[in-house]
Amino acid sequence: MSEVSAAETVAEAGEGPKPVRIGLLGRGTVGAAFADLLAERADAVEAATGRRPELAGVLTRGEGDFDEILGRSDLVVELMGGTEPAREYAIAAMRAGRPFVTANKQLLAQHGDELFGVARESRVQLRFEAAVAAVIPIVRTIQEGFAATEIDKVYGIVNGTTNFILSEMASTGAGYEETLAQAQELGYAEADPTDDVSGADAAAKMAILARLAFHTPVTLSEVSYEGIEAIRPDDLAFAKELGLSLKLLGVAERRGATLSVRVFPCFLYSGHPLAPIEGAFNAVMIQAPAINEVTLSGPGAGGLQTASAVLGDVVSILAGDAPVHETRVELPIVADVPSSFYLHLEVADRPGVLARIATVLGEHDVSVKSVVQHGIGDDARLVMVLHECLESRFALAVEALNQLGEMRGPARSIHVIEEQF
């Protein structure tokens, strides 16, 4: 934390530890979400790090002066996008000893060597978790958890727009143009979708991941990419018969003493860990002999999600050495909670048995979501999924059911997670 501590000398004197003043560059969707989140979570940041963050100033296209904001800041967060003047500001901030946090993938994919060089020379932290896959902690995991691991391959779905389009095409059978138009309407694709659908966005992210995983200076121009514009619905239909689903993959892999970094559409067999990743989600796998494989998945974009990742980087800078866990809130631990259940009843197949069982459940305010009846006569079973209710209430209902003459054995129950994804 030497950088932030050094910057403290500029801070006003006051009670307790001085707040950390954050200069924010950019107030678009992510910038505005970050400013709100910072205010909302200031207490939590202070609890986690001992330092309270506050906004020192915001630079937008129309307002604010960079040098003036830099002078008032202990740490700079860049959420303006584009490579210039973001690059110039990044270099100025780090040279002035300010840790720098950015969500700007183009900046890092195109000027990584220069920026990491300045960070090292200036001995400040440069953090960029949000630049690759928003809240999915892939940068942190590769750069910290697996820093000494010989990684063979990093690959995955790093563009949500194209994954949404491919998922929709596969489930509806619609064509590419039609599905793209729908994605634009729903806000999953931009008015000019070129960067996403051509694979260029994914290529920038893969340049960053390849650099981190393989300690090699990879720039965007070295990543070959192919997009999804040529995918036809009948490819998806025929491939389904072969058990395949289609994803736009970014792949960075060690091949002997060389490195391959590419983006291309690719079919996966259904058991593949990336096959079930649907819609606008992202997922990245890391493979190495010492870890086998680890997969991280979640929303790869979104203003609030990206802002959250940026806040995580700010917290890491303020925390300096890893935090030692400390309890803060004491939530009392509760035992009885609402749950959904699967219920398996062996019953005599007599007229009215379902009605009697439903009556008992109803008397306990337990409602049935779905039911299947199996067998007849002495081997009849009712298998049901119930809606959520307090577990104590469910237990009383089961007790009452077990006393019915129609039951041929005790009821069996298992929890169910009711949410359908």
Place this chain on the structure above:
Amino acid sequence: MSEVSAAETVAEAGEGPKPVRIGLLGRGTVGAAFADLLAERADAVEAATGRRPELAGVLTRGEGDFDEILGRSDLVVELMGGTEPAREYAIAAMRAGRPFVTANKQLLAQHGDELFGVARESRVQLRFEAAVAAVIPIVRTIQEGFAATEIDKVYGIVNGTTNFILSEMASTGAGYEETLAQAQELGYAEADPTDDVSGADAAAKMAILARLAFHTPVTLSEVSYEGIEAIRPDDLAFAKELGLSLKLLGVAERRGATLSVRVFPCFLYSGHPLAPIEGAFNAVMIQAPAINEVTLSGPGAGGLQTASAVLGDVVSILAGDAPVHETRVELPIVADVPSSFYLHLEVADRPGVLARIATVLGEHDVSVKSVVQHGIGDDARLVMVLHECLESRFALAVEALNQLGEMRGPARSIHVIEEQF
């Protein structure tokens, strides 16, 4: 890095930065794997952190003296298991100013308050990524990336033995006892499987995760748990008809101003992100309004995997402030690599067409894995999956195919990942 630096005063004088001397407690499966990995990755650790690790001594049941090893160590790694004397050693090491890394879930689940308290008082790092889910970076993610995030729920599959048993029961229809015996034979379950199958192991892990996610002192005795011993194969069979698969879940969730921490078998609908997690794998989800949900999955156990997570903690301690990325190895970037392809050909349905196509592929050393023929006459198509070959060679084969008189349009191809999981 103040702790390690302080300990440096004990190190011998020499050239360059002094090595970091690691005291290892325990040399079972994980301990031995860690000792090997540390030697093998010493260069990588030095490259990532500037400090070279070396073993200062190993304490086993029969050999070594703890105080003597502690005196020679800058950092202590505990892989002996059990709560005593591990607890006593942890406290002594941290009080002596040594950062402490452990993979011992019982130690943290039962004595967390005391140990975290000593770490804070002694101002040393206490790290334990391997204690919850081996290389899945769940501790790091919750404690660092999401330190300022208000988490609603942390849940998942944190015991590989039970997930293996449930996956097998579901796919084979075999009973619990029989499947357990098979898991024991294959090394997925221990001779005494009680801790795993009763849910006790998962409960200890959830106590640790709940503590971190909710900043609340949760101990093992406050976690209610239920295992998989009572699961019957017909439950799995009937549930399959309802679209459900069964997992042993650990769930820690905020419920108003209370906290619920439990372990129980639970059905999931097929679209649920945890539903496809099969076999000995683990997966944990974190849900919060600001992040939506993030899922981390991978092998949750194994000697080498656990040792890798321990090494990751050691690296984090040595790195102190987060590393600024630095390129070390320059791998040349290669463009032509072997790949598998899906190939879609619109052909005239004439006798011998498949043979001619197969011949062209064969001439280019491209071999067919599976093929489906669709339609007849003018609308005939051949859809195939090919085995891996160099992409340049595949491109030549496609060029040759496109010159055949039987082709009614250019061949269409898409990458396939051939590995079946």
